[in-house]
Every structure is written in structure tokens, then in C-alpha cells.
Amino acid sequence: MKSEPDAYGWDDLIAEGEGTWDGVKNAQASNNMKAMKKGDEVFFYHSRQGLEVVGIMEVSEEQSPDVTTDPDRWVVVKVKPVRKLSKPVPLKAMKQNPTLANLAILRQTRLSVAPVTAEEWDAILAMGAA
Structure with a gap:
């Protein structure tokens, strides 16, 4: 994410302890959020500034309507922090790792919520890891 x-x-x-992931207005990203289940772990990626994976979150509440946009079309999920990575994983390093060649955010850079395989x-x- x-x-x-x-x-x-x-x-x-x-600081919040639990956040609402809202404002996602892309059908594929929204579908990815709809597929999330309580307890799923997800990466927190800083986009535009930093360009790096910084931590792991856990889905604490499954999809509900996104009242900040069109609640009949878009959804939100709630997430809680699990842990910060020992060191951030920069986009540049991910691009250089052959295991991540098919990573969705590398292929579809504008996608804000993307799946990650177990191997990725x-x-x-x-x-x-430190």
C-alpha cells in the first residue's frame, strides 16, 4: 500500500495506532483492497518522497464504504502498524532484485494498492533486515 x-x-x-486507508479511486487498487482479509499483513510504501518500503501493517478491519469519495463505488480498510523495517527498502534496490522482476508496483507504477506474492x-x- x-x-x-x-x-x-x-x-x-x-501516532494514530490504527489508520483508515481511504481515497483510493482506481478500480484495480480498490479490488485489491476488497480482497484483503482481517489479519493480512501488507507493506507500507512511501511514494513520491522516499520511494521505499518502510514498514509492515496488518489489516484490522475489512472493506467498508469510502465516505470520503463515492461510497457506492470505493472502499476503505483499516490498518494497524506491525513493525518498522530495520532498514527501508528503496525502489531502486527492488528494481535491481531479479526476484522482484514481476512485482506489481514495478510494472504498474501508478497502482497504489498492489498484490505481493509470498516469494516477493x-x-x-x-x-x-538489518
């Missing part, structure tokens, strides 16, 4: 850190960053999520998850975790 991508967010601009000056609009809503990892530190904002930490493990690769990013390894890159973010």
Missing part, C-alpha cells in the same frame, strides 16, 4: 509521507506516512500511522514478500523482508 502506497502513500505520500507528507500526506500520510508511517509516523502518522504510528520474503525478498523484500530480507532486503529490509
